[in-house]
Amino acid sequence: MFYESPYAFWCKTVNSLIDKGKADESRRIPETESNVYSEYFIKKTQTHEINLKDHYLIKKEMTITDFSNNGTFENTLKSIKNKSQVIYQGSIEGNEFTGRPDFLVLNSNNKYDIVDAKFSKNIKTKYALQLYCYGYLLNEIEGYFPEMSSIYLIGDQFIEVQIQDYAEIFSELKSKFFKFVKNFDIDDAPHPFKNEYSNNVFADQIKEVWFEKESLELIGGITYKQVKELNQFGINTLKELVNCEVNPSNISNKTFSKLYKKANALKKSNKEIFFEINKENVEDLYAIEALEHGDLYIDFEWYPYSGELDNFFYLFGYFQNKKEESSFGYLWSDREYDEERNVKQFVDFLINHNVKYPDAKIYHYNHSEKTELLKLCEKYDYKNNKIKKIIDNSFVDLLKPIRNSFIMGLTSNSLKEVEKVLNIERIEEVQSGGQSMQYFENFYFEDNWDLKDEIINYNEQDCKNLYVLHKWLVNQKYLLKT
Numbered sequence: 001m002f003y004e005s006p007y008a009f010w011c012k013t014v015n016s017l018i019d020k021g022k023a024d025e026s027r028r029i030p031e032t033e034s035n036v037y038s039e040y041f042i043k044k045t046q047t048h049e050i051n052l053k054d055h056y057l058i059k060k061e062m063t064i065t066d067f068s069n070n071g072t073f074e075n076t077l078k079s080i081k082n083k084s085q086v087i088y089q090g091s092i093e094g095n096e097f098t099g100r101p102d103f104l105v106l107n108s109n110n111k112y113d114i115v116d117a118k119f120s121k122n123i124k125t126k127y128a129l130q131l132y133c134y135g136y137l138l139n140e141i142e143g144y145f146p147e148m149s150s151i152y153l154i155g156d157q158f159i160e161v162q163i164q165d166y167a168e169i170f171s172e173l174k175s176k177f178f179k180f181v182k183n184f185d186i187d188d189a190p191h192p193f194k195n196e197y198s199n200n201v202f203a204d205q206i207k208e209v210w211f212e213k214e215s216l217e218l219i220g221g222i223t224y225k226q227v228k229e230l231n232q233f234g235i236n237t238l239k240e241l242v243n244c245e246v247n248p249s250n251i252s253n254k255t256f257s258k259l260y261k262k263a264n265a266l267k268k269s270n271k272e273i274f275f276e277i278n279k280e281n282v283e284d285l286y287a288i289e290a291l292e293h294g295d296l297y298i299d300f301e302w303y304p305y306s307g308e309l310d311n312f313f314y315l316f317g318y319f320q321n322k323k324e325e326s327s328f329g330y331l332w333s334d335r336e337y338d339e340e341r342n343v344k345q346f347v348d349f350l351i352n353h354n355v356k357y358p359d360a361k362i363y364h365y366n367h368s369e370k371t372e373l374l375k376l377c378e379k380y381d382y383k384n385n386k387i388k389k390i391i392d393n394s395f396v397d398l399l400k401p402i403r404n405s406f407i408m409g410l411t412s413n414s415l416k417e418v419e420k421v422l423n424i425e426r427i428e429e430v431q432s433g434g435q436s437m438q439y440f441e442n443f444y445f446e447d448n449w450d451l452k453d454e455i456i457n458y459n460e461q462d463c464k465n466l467y468v469l470h471k472w473l474v475n476q477k478y479l480l481k482t
Helices: 006-019 039-059 073-081 125-142 163-182 203-213 224-231 238-242 253-268 336-356 368-379 384-394 399-405 415-421 433-446 450-481
Strands: 064-066 086-088 103-106 112-117 149-153 157-161 275-277 296-306 310-320 327-332 362-364 395-397 406-408
Touching: 006 163, 006 203, 039 064, 039 086, 039 103, 039 112, 039 296, 073 086, 073 125, 112 125, 125 149, 125 157, 125 163, 238 253, 253 275, 253 406, 296 336, 296 368, 296 433, 296 450, 310 336, 310 368, 310 450, 327 336, 327 450, 336 368, 336 384, 362 368, 362 450, 368 384, 368 395, 384 395, 399 406, 399 450, 415 450, 433 450
Parallel strands: 064 086, 112 149, 296 362, 362 395
Antiparallel strands: 086 103, 103 112, 149 157, 275 406, 296 310, 310 327
16 A cells, blocks of 8 residues: 555554554544445455465365464464465565465475465556565565566466566665654655545545645646656645746646646636636637537446456436437446347447437547447447447547636546536435445345436436536637637
8 A cells, every 4th residue: 555655554554543542533534435445346356366266276286274364474484384385365474574475385396486366457566566575575484585476367367477676666665664654643644646546545535635735736637747846846836836937847838838727727716616718729619519409418337347347337328409308318237138238229229319310419528438339339249330430420528628628727627527617516316436336336236226216317417417518618619709
């Protein structure tokens, strides 16, 4: 956790002190519930680990010493000295760290290799660093680094990692970690940087810190490197950036100007969100066409932890603009085997709609609907060319004019944020994509059918809000021209 977010590690440490009775409960830092791994995901990771265990037990016919329920260092060390074939969930200790590698596997040279199971399709730096740490501990205990270290990924992939390649990164990280621990102050949290925010279990708290400090991280689209670059010149807050008349940094003048304008918009925003048209780039706004009879506004909901981290698209929602009466429609899959049927029905619906309303556009927000629909057609080998033609000719991404033709006092360009400019207040029970996924898990795994309507209502609001956004953009285009 420290590698990805020193701030999250600080929060975890504070909460741990509270749990041990060493700090007052009032200091507890709440977790962002939607970013906490659900019990259903955790079960999948455990199953993945058990599959690897079975690989050694059944396929390799090796004896496994299982310490998953009794993983003391003394017991593990005894097994290491006795040359147990496979040690599962043992505890190893060195002078500085302790660790619990998933598997220590005895090789033909009577030495231990390290294998760690990760429920992931790809290897990540943090996985390799974890392997190096285990190797570092094994070296302290037995006097050697493992000859081979591997990550067991989804799809029965064993990816060998040259852990010595990570020695320098580990050494630097270790130095930072011990410095952090030595200087830990419950009253002085480290500053959470931009690269720590995404999927962070303390994401809501990070946002609060940024607002309290008026940090540069509030600027939508600003990167970690850009923040660090500006910090070098004493620019740490929105106010300091707005007061900076000349670009002192190595950031390009064009990018600096955009960041400056966004910071200024954030400073001007209070109850009303400040926005202005970016007159340097109005092409995407001008490209937005007036509302047409038959226009569609689409939004998909999917579950990302189906099978082996596959997307299960369980809801295709659409709002149709009609002269007589606009309407919302959807296709819902109760189970994964329903997905193919609904994909084909939705594709047929779009094709027939395009024939009936050839001038109508199909509006979406960001690339997901466009990209995923193409993938689904390829997955089921269904009318790929026809849907690609419709996507090329009729799909319109409403994020493009928002991102390029406006300067807004928002922390991101997400639809939920842009709705603040449109003065839309959501009243439905489900308020975010993360919450929608939690509701779906409870519906799907617990058969809580009452939650289905809440998810559909959330999707309907997303589709309708795209319609409202389209009308707003058309109006802004008209105002600009006049």
